[in-house]
Amino acid sequence: xxxxxxxxxxxxxxxxxxxxxxxxxxxxxxxxxxxxxxxxxxxxxxxxxxxxxxxxxxxxxxxxxxxxxxxxxxxxxxxxxxxxxxxxxxxxxxxxxxxxxxxxxxxxxxxxxxxxxxxxxxxxxxxxxxxxxxxxxxxxxxxxxxxxxxxxxxxxxxxxxxxxxxxxxxxxxxxxxxxxxxxxxxxxxxxxxxxxxxxxxxxxxxxxxxxxxxxxxxxxxxxxxxxxxxxxxxxxxxxxxxxxxxxxxxxxxxxxxxxxxxxxxxxxxxxxxxxxxxxxxxxxxxxxxxxxxxxxxxxxx
Amino acid sequence: xxxxxxxxxxxxxxxxxxxxxxxxxxxxxxxxxxxxxxxxxxxxxxxxxxxxxxxxxxxxxxxxxxxxxxxxxxxxxxxxxxxxxxxxxxxxxxxxxxxxxxxxxxxxxxxxxxxxxxxxxxxxxxxxxxxxxxxxxxxxxxxxxxxxxxxxxxxxxxxxxxxxxxxxxxxxxxxxxxxxxxxxxxxxxxxxxxxxxxxxxxxxxxxxxxxxxxxxxxxxxxxxxxxxxxxxxxxxxxxxxxxxxxxxxxxxxxxxxxxxxxxxx
Numbered sequence: 001x002x003x004x005x006x007x008x009x010x011x012x013x014x015x016x017x018x019x020x021x022x023x024x025x026x027x028x029x030x031x032x033x034x035x036x037x038x039x040x041x042x043x044x045x046x047x048x049x050x051x052x053x054x055x056x057x058x059x060x061x062x063x064x065x066x067x068x069x070x071x072x073x074x075x076x077x078x079x080x081x082x083x084x085x086x087x088x089x090x091x092x093x094x095x096x097x098x099x100x101x102x103x104x105x106x107x108x109x110x111x112x113x114x115x116x117x118x119x120x121x122x123x124x125x126x127x128x129x130x131x132x133x134x135x136x137x138x139x140x141x142x143x144x145x146x147x148x149x150x151x152x153x154x155x156x157x158x159x160x161x162x163x164x165x166x167x168x169x170x171x172x173x174x175x176x177x178x179x180x181x182x183x184x185x186x187x188x189x190x191x192x193x194x195x196x197x198x199x200x201x202x203x204x205x206x207x208x209x210x211x212x213x214x215x216x217x218x219x220x221x222x223x224x225x226x227x228x229x230x231x232x233x234x235x236x237x238x239x240x241x242x243x244x245x246x247x248x249x250x251x252x253x254x255x256x257x258x259x260x261x262x263x264x265x266x267x268x269x270x271x272x273x274x275x276x277x278x279x280x281x282x283x284x285x286x287x288x289x290x291x292x293x294x295x296x297x298x299x300x301x
Numbered sequence: 302x303x304x305x306x307x308x309x310x311x312x313x314x315x316x317x318x319x320x321x322x323x324x325x326x327x328x329x330x331x332x333x334x335x336x337x338x339x340x341x342x343x344x345x346x347x348x349x350x351x352x353x354x355x356x357x358x359x360x361x362x363x364x365x366x367x368x369x370x371x372x373x374x375x376x377x378x379x380x381x382x383x384x385x386x387x388x389x390x391x392x393x394x395x396x397x398x399x400x401x402x403x404x405x406x407x408x409x410x411x412x413x414x415x416x417x418x419x420x421x422x423x424x425x426x427x428x429x430x431x432x433x434x435x436x437x438x439x440x441x442x443x444x445x446x447x448x449x450x451x452x453x454x455x456x457x458x459x460x461x462x463x464x465x466x467x468x469x470x471x472x473x474x475x476x477x478x479x480x481x482x483x484x485x486x487x488x489x490x491x492x493x494x495x496x497x498x499x500x501x502x503x504x505x506x507x508x509x510x511x512x513x514x515x516x517x518x519x520x521x522x523x524x525x526x527x528x529x530x531x532x533x534x535x536x537x538x539x540x541x542x543x544x545x546x547x548x549x550x551x552x553x554x555x556x557x558x559x560x561x562x563x564x565x566x
Contacts, residue, residue: 023394030383030446031405037443038409041420048423099319106316115561119554123547124320129500130546131327134523135539138531139326139333142343182323232411240413243506247527257415257507264419264511274423277416288411 042281049274060268070275078259078276085255085280088170088245089238092177093185096234097227099178100185104226108193125186133180137247140176141167144248168250176244184233192226228295232288239284256280327543334536341530352533356541359532365522366538368434369503372518376441376502381495383442384449385487391450392457410447417444418511425512432514440512441505445498452497456490503542 052065075082107125111118128136143150144166154160166172196219204214220227242257256276263273333342337349357363391402409417421440425432460483468478506520513521523535 019394020396023390023396026386026390026394027396027402030387030450031402033383034405034409034443034446037421037424037439038417039405041417041424042412044424044427045416045420048427099322102312103316103319106312110312115558119558121316121320123550123554124324126550127543127547128323128327129504130543131330131539132520132523132542133504134506134520134527135330135531135535136326138523138527139329143325143329179322179326182319236411236413240415240507242415243524257413260415260419261510264422270423270426273419277419281412281416284413285408285411 045274045277048270049278051271051274053269053271060270062270067271070271071279074272074275074279078256081254081256081259082279082283084170084253085239085257086283088174088177088253088255089235089241091174092181092238093231093235095174095178096182096185097189097231100182100230101189101227104186104190104193108190109196109198112194112198122190125183125190128183134243134247137176137180137243140172140179141247144172167248168253170249170253172248173245173253176248177238177241180241180244181234181238184237185230188230188233189223189226192223196222224295228292232291236284236288240280330536331540331543334533334540336533336536338533342533342536343530352537356534356537359534361517361522361526362519362532362534362538365517365519368516369519372434372437372441373499373503375438376445377495377499379438380442380445380449380498381491384446384494384498385453385491387446388450388453388457389487392454393462406447406450409444410451414444414505414507415511418508421508422511432512433516436512436514437509437516437518440508441502444505444508445501448501449494449498452494453487453490456487456493460486500546 047064048062049070050064050066050068051062052067052070054061054063103125107118107121111121142148145151146165146167151160151166155162155164160166200218200222201214204218205211209217240257242255242261245253245255245258260273260276260280263269263276333345334352335348335350336342336345337347337351339346352358387402387406390396391399418440421436421443422432425436430436464482464486465478468482469475473481504520505518506524509518510521510524517525519535519538523531523539526532526535
C-alpha cells in the first residue's frame with residue numbers, strides 16, 4: 001500500500017486491475033459450472049415447458065412451440081397438489097420451529113456451562129444426517145404401520161379408534177416432513193442462540209421485564225437470522241419433496257413433487273412436468289424473497 | 302417459584318421428547334439390522350449377527366454403497382475446490398457484478414430439488430446424454446457448490462487480513478503467503494465444507510433419481526426396493542455409516558476439547 005502511494009496513481013490502478021483479474025480467475029471455473037449446469041438447464045426447462053405434444057406421435061414426442069396453455073392446464077389440473085405442497089411445507093416449518101427452537105435453546109443456552117454435554121447433544125441433532133433419510137422414513141412407515149406395536153397399543157388403550165390408522169394420512173406426511181427437516185431448523189437456530197449474550201437477557205430482567213417480554217424483545221430479535229435461515233432450509237426442500245408423500249401418504253396426499261416425478265417418468269409428458277417445475281420454482285422464489293425482505297435479513301448470504 | 306420450575310423441568314423434558322422423535326427411526330433401523338429377516342425385513346424374526354458378518358450378502362446393496370461412496374468423493378473434491386475459490390474471491394476481492402455472482406450462488410439453494418433434477422434431466426435429454434454415473438456426479442457438484450461457498454466464506458471473513466500483510470512484510474511472495482499462512486488458517490472451514498458436501502451428496506435422493514439412468518446409489522436402491530422389501534443388509538449399511546460418522550464427529554469433539562484445555566492451562 002505504501003509502495004503504491006510512493007510510486008503514484010498509475011501503479012495503483014494497475015494493481016487494482018490485476019487484483020480484479022485474480023478475482024475473476026478464482027470465480028470463473030465455479031460460476032461457469034453453475035452457468036452450464038444450473039442456468040442453462042433452467043432455461044431449457046423454461047423452453048420445454050412451452051413445447052407441445054406431437055399429435056399422434058410416439059410417447060413423449062414433443063416439438064418446439066409457444067404453448068402458454070401448458071401453464072393454464074397444469075395449474076387447473078394440479079391446483080390441489082400445489083395447495084398441499086405449500087400447506088404441508090408451511091405446517092412442517094412451523095412445527096419444526098416449535099420443536100427445534102426450544103431444543104436449540106436447551107443445547108445452546110442451558111448447556112453452556114457443560115461443554116461436553118453440549119457437544120454430545122449437538123452430535124445427536126446431527127446424527128440423523130448420517131443414516132440415509134430414505135431408510136429413516138421407511139422406518140417411520142414400519143413403526144406406524146397398521147399392525148405395528150405402536151398402533152395396537154394406542155388402540156388397546158383407546159387413544160386411537162379401532163378403524164383408524166396412522167400411515168397413509170396427511171398427518172403422517174406432515175410428521176414425516178417435520179421429522180426429516182428438523183435438524184435443518186435446529187442447527188441454524190442453535191448457531192444464533194449459542195452467540196446470544198446472556199447479559200442482555202439479564203438486563204431485560206433487571207429492567208422489570210417479564211420473562212415473556214424479555215424473550216419477545218431481546219432473545220427473539222437477536223436470533224432472527226437463525227430462524228430465517230432455518231425456516232428457509234426447511235420450507236424450500238419440504239415444498240418440493242415427494243418422498244414423504246410417496247412413502248407415508250396415499251393418493252390423497254400427493255404433492256407437486258409427486259406429479260412432476262410421475263409426469264417425467266411414468267407418463268413421459270415433459271412439457272407438463274416442466275411447466276409444473278417452473279411454477280414451483282417461481283412460487284418458492286417469490287415466497288423466499290418476500291420472507292427475507294420482511295424479516296429484514298437481506299444480508300443473510 | 303413457579304417460573305423457576307417451568308424453566309427447570311419443562312424445557313429439558315420437551316428437549317428429551319424432541320430427541321426421542323429424532324432418534325426413534327435410527328434405533329429402529331439399527332435394531333432391524335440384527336433381524337433374521339430372510340427376504341423382507343418387515344417383521345421381527347429373531348436376533349442374528351449374519352447380516353453384519355456378511356454385509357454384501359445382498360450384492361445390490363454393496364454395489365449401490367460403492368457407487369454412492371465414489372460419487373460422494375468425486376463430488377466433494379470438485380465442489381470443495383470450486384466453492385473455496387469462489388469464497389476467497391467473494392470476501393477478499395472487489396469486482397464488478399458481485400451482486401450477480403451472489404444471486405447465481407443463492408438460486409440453486411433456493412430452488413426445490415425436484416426442479417433442479419427436472420431441469421438437469423431436460424438438459425441432458427436435450428443434449429442426448431444418457432444419464433448415469435457421470436451425470437450424477439455433475440448434478441451433485443452443482444448443488445454442493447453453493448453450500449461450500451457459504452461455509453468457507455464464514456471462515457474467510459473471520460480471518461485477520463493483517464496476518465497476510467505481515468507475511469508480505471516479511472518478503473513472502475503472494476503465493477507463499479497464501480499457501481503458508483492463509484490456506485492453513487482456512488483448512489478447518491474447508492474441511493467442514495467438504496464434510497457437508499459429502500453428506501449432502503451421499504444422502505441425496507431426489508436429484509439423483511432424476512439423473513441416474515440405470516445407476517443405483519444407496520438412497521435410490523433403498524427407495525426402489527421399498528415396495529418389494531428392503532434386505533436387512535441395507536440396515537447394516539445405514540447403521541454402519543451412522544456409527545462411523547459418529548466416531549469421527551465424537552473424536553473431533555474430544556480432540557477439540559483437549560486442545561481447548563491445553564490452551565487454557
